[in-house]
Amino acid sequence: MKKFLWSFFTILILALAGFIYWRFYFVYAEGTKAGQLNTFQEKGFLFKTNEGKIIQSGFQANVQSNEFTFSVTDKKVAEILSKNSGREVNLHYKRYLGSLPWRGMQSYVVDSVLEVRGVVEESIIKPK
Numbered sequence: 001m002k003k004f005l006w007s008f009f010t011i012l013i014l015a016l017a018g019f020i021y022w023r024f025y026f027v028y029a030e031g032t033k034a035g036q037l038n039t040f041q042e043k044g045f046l047f048k049t050n051e052g053k054i055i056q057s058g059f060q061a062n063v064q065s066n067e068f069t070f071s072v073t074d075k076k077v078a079e080i081l082s083k084n085s086g087r088e089v090n091l092h093y094k095r096y097l098g099s100l101p102w103r104g105m106q107s108y109v110v111d112s113v114l115e116v117r118g119v120v121e122e123s124i125i126k127p128k
Helices: 002-024 075-083
Strands: 027-043 049-055 067-072 088-096 108-116
Touching: 027 067, 027 075, 049 075, 067 075, 075 108
Parallel strands: 067 108
Antiparallel strands: 027 049, 027 088, 049 067, 088 108
16 A cells, blocks of 8 residues: 555656646747837736737737737846837747746746847847
């Protein structure tokens, strides 16, 4: 009976660890989004995270907004975005299946700025 319980709890802990990794740390998708940086702010009660929103160009026939909300974990990227509010930006992101409080409120996490239109090239961080 002791061997059965040991095996059961070992399998249970491994399954739980696998689920947590898959849900919160597995990169589900990677890509780029471009648009006008509408808002960028630091917010949160316990964990202060950087959150932003871009408005994507293009025509949409329905009432749904054409916005992309995201979180930023890298301080250099956050600094660049906070200085360029209202400008056209091209961002590289990673999408996770779930969000973590210390990583941000969104499942989309921007890790680099590919382009800021209308500014010199010095303020751009290339993807990792």
